[in-house]
Amino acid sequence: QTVVTQEPSLTVSPGGTVTLTCASSTGAVTSAFYPNWFQQTPGQAPRPLIYGTTYRHSWTPARFSGSLLGGKAALTLSGAQPEDEAEYYCLLYYDATWVFGGGTKLTVL
Amino acid sequence: EVQLVESGGGLVQPGGSLRLSCAASGFTLSSYAMNWVRQAPGKGLEWVSYISSSSSTIYYADSVKGRFTVSRDNAKNSLYLQMNSLRGEDTALYYCARVAGRDFQHWGQGTQVTVSS
Numbered sequence: 001q002t003v004v005t006q007e008p009s010l011t012v013s014p015g016g017t018v019t020l021t022c023a024s025s026t027g028a029v030t031s032a033f034y035p036n037w038f039q040q041t042p043g044q045a046p047r048p049l050i051y052g053t054t055y056r057h058s059w060t061p062a063r064f065s066g067s068l069l070g071g072k073a074a075l076t077l078s079g080a081q082p083e084d085e086a087e088y089y090c091l092l093y094y095d096a097t098w099v100f101g102g103g104t105k106l107t108v109l
Numbered sequence: 110e111v112q113l114v115e116s117g118g119g120l121v122q123p124g125g126s127l128r129l130s131c132a133a134s135g136f137t138l139s140s141y142a143m144n145w146v147r148q149a150p151g152k153g154l155e156w157v158s159y160i161s162s163s164s165s166t167i168y169y170a171d172s173v174k175g176r177f178t179v180s181r182d183n184a185k186n187s188l189y190l191q192m193n194s195l196r197g198e199d200t201a202l203y204y205c206a207r208v209a210g211r212d213f214q215h216w217g218q219g220t221q222v223t224v225s226s
Contacts, residue, residue, distance in 0.1 A: 001171075034210070034211035034212075036211070036212065036213050038154070038213070040154075045204060045216045045217065045218050045219060046146075046154065046204070046216055047216075048212070048213055048214055048215075048216070051211070051212035051213070051214065052210075052211065052212060055212075057214065089153065089154050091154075091156070091213065093211050096159075096168045097156065097168060097170065098144070098156040098159070099156065100146075100153060100154040100155060100156060101153075102153050103153045103154070
């Protein structure tokens with residue numbers, strides 16, 4: 001069974017920078033996994049942030065960026081805002097299935 | 110404006126069945142593949158099923174294979190999830206999501222399914 005692993009929790013200071021990662025139990029994550037990133041706040045549906053590893057949606061603030069880093073998919077937040085406090089999920093594609101990471105609880109403090 | 114509205118959730122006994130619907134508006138459903146994703150209370154997201162725009166390709170997560178059936182009626186702008194042999198672990202908020210390629214670009218607000226006696 002494929003497992004996608006994210007940091008359970010991270011803390012960033014307002015205005016600071018933080019990187020969330022997304023690892024695959026099958027090995028290195030590449031662009032072929034089409035990494036997606038989502039933000040979810042309590043009581044709300046997931047909000048898409050990044051697709052295809054690096055592409056922002058039209059509504060995604062420029063302070064969010066996606067990349068591949070050390071064999072993982074990565075989401076970097078530069079200049080954290082209080083409203084960025086949320087749960088973040090990555091999603092990877094595996095040839096006819098998709099697997100979500102367990103989520104990272106990001107605290108802006 | 111793209112809108113996805115799920116319905117059909119509710120309370121069902123273990124072993125029972127339920128049919129979820131997802132009504133699409135603001136775009137042509139026949140042009141897009143769709144997915145179902147669920148989230149158990151207090152837990153993370155779990156991908157459930159994929160259906161291509163023409164229904165020619167369908168995938169399921171192992172956890173629901175053989176019990177759930179995804180379908181769509183493009184003429185009615187609707188996506189469906191028939192859920193049979195329901196278990197307690199199927200209790201979750203069920204979302205439909207529009208996909209472009211591998212981009213999960215639009216999500217509904219979800220419909221709650223509770224499996225309990």
